[in-house]
Amino acid sequence: MGSLGRDAPLEEVLVGGLERRRIVIVDYDPRWADRYGQERKRVGTALGSAALQIEHIGSTAVPGLAAKPIVDLLVIQDDAADEKATTAALAQAGYELRVREPGHLMFRTPARDVHVHVRQESDPEIARHLAFRERLRTSAADRDAYERLKRELATRDWPDMNAYADAKGCLIEEILRHAAEG
Numbered sequence: 001m002g003s004l005g006r007d008a009p010l011e012e013v014l015v016g017g018l019e020r021r022r023i024v025i026v027d028y029d030p031r032w033a034d035r036y037g038q039e040r041k042r043v044g045t046a047l048g049s050a051a052l053q054i055e056h057i058g059s060t061a062v063p064g065l066a067a068k069p070i071v072d073l074l075v076i077q078d079d080a081a082d083e084k085a086t087t088a089a090l091a092q093a094g095y096e097l098r099v100r101e102p103g104h105l106m107f108r109t110p111a112r113d114v115h116v117h118v119r120q121e122s123d124p125e126i127a128r129h130l131a132f133r134e135r136l137r138t139s140a141a142d143r144d145a146y147e148r149l150k151r152e153l154a155t156r157d158w159p160d161m162n163a164y165a166d167a168k169g170c171l172i173e174e175i176l177r178h179a180a181e182g
Contacts, residue, residue: 013101018160025066025147025154032060035071039114043075046093050086052076052121057129059150062136066147074129075118086118128176135179142175 036056044051053076059067077086083105087097090107095116099106104125105118119126136143149171158164 013099014160014162015097015100018162020159021161023154023156023158023161023164024068025151026069027066028062028064029060029069030063032067032069032071035114036061036073039071039073039116042093043073043090043095043116046089047075047077047086048089050077050081050089052078055130055133057117057133058115059136059146061133062143065136065143066151070113070115072115072117074126075116076121076126077118079120079122081120090116090118131179132172132176135175139175139178142178146171146175 033056040054040056044054053074055061055074055076056071057074058070058072059065060069060071086105091097094109095107095114096110097105098108098115103120103123107116107118108114117129136146146168149168153164153167156164158167
C-alpha cells in the first residue's frame with residue numbers, strides 16, 4: 001500500500017524480481033467482499049490457529065472505491081510464528097511467496113488477483129493498514145482524493161507495481177494524519 005510497510009530495497013525483498021505490469025483501476029465491485037470471504041476461509045484453513053486475525057485491507061475493502069482488482073488480506077500471527085511453517089502451509093493452499101522481509105511475508109495467487117500479507121502481531125504496520133482502511137470507509141473526501149490519484153497514476157508506465165504503490169505515499173501519509181486527528 002505505498003509507503004506502508006517496506007523499509008528494505010525491492011531487490012532484497014521481492015521473490016522473482018521486478019515485474020512490469022500495467023496498472024488497471026476498475027470501478028468498485030461488490031463481489032470483492034465475497035472473494036475476500038472465500039480467501040479468508042482458504043487462508044484460515046491453511047494456517048489454523050497460527051492466524052490470530054484475518055482482515056480485508058486495501059482498496060477492495062472500501063465500498064465504492066475504484067481499485068486494482070486484487071483482493072488484499074492481512075493475516076496477523078503471533079510474534080513467535082514459524083515463517084517456514086507459514087510459507088509451507090500457504091504454498092500447500094496454492095499461494096506463491098512474492099515478498100519476504102523481516103516481519104512481513106506476502107503471498108499471491110497464481111492469477112495474481114489475491115495478495116496475502118502476513119505480519120507479526122507486534123508490527124505497527126497493522127494499525128496503519130487498518131486505520132487507513134477505516135478512514136477511507138468513513139471519509140468521502142479522502143476516498144475521492146485517493147481514487148483520483150490512483151486513476152491518474154494508472155495512466156503512467158511503471159517498472160513494477162511497487163513503484164506505482166510508492167507514488168501514492170504522500171497522500172497515504174496525509175490520509176493517515178486525518179485518521180489520527182479523527
